[in-house]
Amino acid sequence: MIAIVRFGGSNCDRDTKRALDELGIENEIVWHAEGLPQDTTGIILPGGFSYGDYLRAGAMAARSPIVEDVRNAADEGVPVLGVCNGAQIGCEAGLTPGAFTTNASARFQCEHVHLRVENAETPWTAAYEEGEVISLPIAHGEGRFEIDSEGLDRLDAEGRVLFRYCDEDGRVTEAANHNGSAGNVAGVGGERPSVAVLMPHPERAVLADIGGIDGRGILAGFA
């Protein structure tokens, strides 16, 4: 059973449920204060504005008791995926490196972007080829990935950069770097490949009639 953790202010929890249902992946929405169910086999931290983005996006949720459970589960190899606000929570909680902060534009950005798959050997990217270009929506004001240059080099060396913002031909350019992220990074992995976060929304790209289906492969990491 995949637990979709709902905080006060989550707003992509139902989209995520709809997407996982479509993929035939058993799931349930779990209110954070109730803790993780016993039969949890995977965890998704969905998008939204938990705790009103107070202090910093994800800062409050990252320090809530359920995230201790998430950390313990992740340490045991349970797959964990953070999307958008869930990605911010993941970095704030130290499940993944770096931080997501204010877009270089200082604006909320809601648009479709292209991503290049950088490492196709993780559960979240195995459905794609390395170098493949996919299209997913973004919707965030604080999605600029920040990490020092040594940290970024280390992530690259360890194959933990999963996705980079690119143009439609897969070129990783400054113009395609919608939010000004370090190294155009859109998604990164934790110390275990079973843990990953990304700012774009795979759950909004599962139904062919709305938004395309390029996000299916990421959520298939739970299958």
Next chain:
Amino acid sequence: MAAYTAIVTVRLKRGVLDPEAETTKRALERLEFELQELRSADRFEIDLDADSEEAAARRATEMAERLLANPTIHDYAVEIRER
């Protein structure tokens, strides 16, 4: 026990882009102010009771470490005043 106010200032590390500060700077320039650079910071004023100034500083520092600042992007400073 004595009453203190801990002032915790959290700011972006040097070199980390601050788009809100940039936007604020441009707005000031539109108002025809002359300025070279503008940096923004968050300031938290925390009233607390502690046995000593050192104890108050330790507690406020732990607050900064554990929640108020994100070490990836922030530096912070703690100042203790008697209240």
